[in-house]
């Protein structure tokens with residue numbers, strides 16, 4: 215089975231480096247990513263653009279929009295990206311930042327736009343995002359939003375609660391929205407968003423931040439799996455979920471196995487591949503070219 219990992223990181227961010235060394239025990243480099251992708255038949259991955267201006271500053275007010283994957287100067291083959299938005303920078307640099315964003319969005323390897331709700335203290339309905347939604351509409355790109363707990367104690371949860379996305383989703387019915395991490399732990403609130411709004415999907419990344427043995431142990435725990443299956447079983451809309459890992463926060467092989475346990479086998483082709491192709495039209499076009 216071909217796989218698309220719809221959520222990884224490839225950024226020179228101290229917190230990611232530390233997690234890779236101390237928690238997930240993976241090689242956080244181009245070489246490490248390429249090896250894991252090919253071992254798991256992952257044909258493409260989407261890196262969520264993020265930068266910090268000094269080690270440990272993430273979420274960094276000073277980072278310029280668009281934030282792009284900057285772990286190494288060359289991107290690994292098969293990697294695409296969502297351009298990251300820092301709303302504080304959008305406010306500070308205004309038109310200049312919007313012009314730089316527009317430039318990056320015209321590149322075929324940019325397949326979406328990432329909002330770091332909760333990491334930055336702005337509701338996704340804030341008018342600071344108006345030019346971002348306008349560009350998403352112009353380029354036909356999805357809006358990917360961090361949902362749920364933040365991987366930084368400086369985050370503010372009221373901005374990353376899935377229900378706080380509802381109004382923006384309704385106001386921009388022409389756009390597709392991806393809620394990351396199923397909004398964990400507000401997974402049923404995310405299920406409600408998906409049920410009501412046809413333009414919403416959720417990714418299954420970052421549900422476990424751990425090394426391979428810990429992920430395997432969790433995947434065998436009935437209670438934990440029941441909890442995570444609940445939002446998936448609600449209306450059983452398996453066309454609305456995307457496989458993603460949040461690499462380097464989890465090793466790819468164990469995470470693939472974990473999500474395979476979570477999703478009924480009949481829907482593996484949708485969740486691991488076909489849904490991502492539909493949600494990210496540029497990725498579909500790029501893969502069609504490679505396979506042509």
Ligand SMILES: [Zn+2]
Pocket residue numbers: 221222223262420460
């Ligand atoms: Zn992430």
